[in-house]
Amino acid sequence: MAGWRIDAPTRRAPGSVDLADAARLCAEDPVGSVLAAARIEAALAGRARRGGPQLWGVERGGELVAVAWAGANLVPVVRPGDEQALDVLAETALNHGRRCSSIVGPAEAVLGVWQRIEPHWGPAREVRADQPSMVIDGPPARDPDPQVRLGTPADLPALMPACVAMFTEEVGYSPLEGSPGSYEARVRGLVDEGRSYVRMAHGPSGPEVLFKAELGAVSSAVAQVQGVWVPPEHRSSGLATAGMAAVVGHALATVAPRVSLYVNDYNAPALRVYRKVGFRQVGTYATVLF
Structure with a gap:
């Protein structure tokens, strides 16, 4: 370095x-x-x-x-x-x-x-100038989903497409463009490090992801949640709220004394979920995308 x-x-x-x-x-x-x-x-x-x-x-x-x-x-x-x-x-x-x-x-x-x-x-391709930075440092305000767990290598065949879908929806292009190997390595690395959370179900064609989130950045003081995603057909069902409560509870108990995230100001459904769980805004992030 x-x-x-x-x-x-x-x-x-x-x-x-x-x-x-x-x-x-x-x-x-x-x-x-x-x-x-x-x-x-x-x-x-x-x-x-x-x-x-x-x-x-x-x-x-x-x-x-x-x-x-x-x-x-x-x-x-x-x-x-x-x-x-x-x-x-x-x-x-x-x-x-x-x-x-x-x-x-x-x-x-x-x-x-x-x-x-x-x-x-x-x-820039896009400037996101107002992204509430939120934190929680106590027990979640909602009951956690008992089916949310740490991801394993066996989940990757279903988890990888879910991660690609989340990234594409959030950023506007597929992370597999250019150098797909680096994105796949990132997803695998988070699983191997115990920083990937999933709720799985058995779908018509095999295992599928109903909820996922990652601890994308972890310091001694803070674990930052990234990549929160529920399939579109399962949204507004409570999966995100209960899933985030499970992530917060596990991360506070085993990773760091605070859990944070940042979210686009226009993403009203996500903001509602995070506030229900007990996150409070402590600052504002911005992202310039190229």
Whole structure:
């Protein structure tokens, strides 16, 4: 993993971002920074993939004041109101060129960086500027579905198509376009790591998924739920509410002291489900999709 430490507003010679400092910065907003914190903690534990993602840092007066994880997604972590740090991260992004499929994270940081680089990286395919960031840190308010369990490799023949359907519905194109192997590896990896939840049923042509969700990012402080999906023909049946209650209960007991997620502001059915379970909004995310 390569790193740069940058002194705002002037870039220093390339060096190493102190991962412990970066983790402490993320801890100031554990829910907002979980996407970056999960990767930084993995790097601290020696689990980061070499030669791929980079961690950029902005230093002022000897203090690390902002970071950005630059991999398949660009994930900025910036204290509110720090326009100078946004300037430096935007300059760094421009110098490296666009290699990511999205910019995602707390809305102020994402939209601040995007405003600065849009003339060079734009146009975006879509900008989702208002995505409520929600969290729960106590027992779910609804009864959990007892049939929701951790996924196993045996579920993959049915789970993989469900994951592809969810991704396509959410993002607008199939994740199998371009490099299908990497998406399949991601789904398998989540199953192998015990971060995939499913409710299965026996359908006319074999096993089928009635509910699924994943812990897409896990730090020591937060487990972020992603990929929540129920087949269209089974929606409005309570499967999502009870399924999410099961996910929350298991994750709080075994993974992290908080469970978070972010959701598009226009997805009223999903917002209703999450509020029924007991999630509350604590911030706003934004996503710029390319």
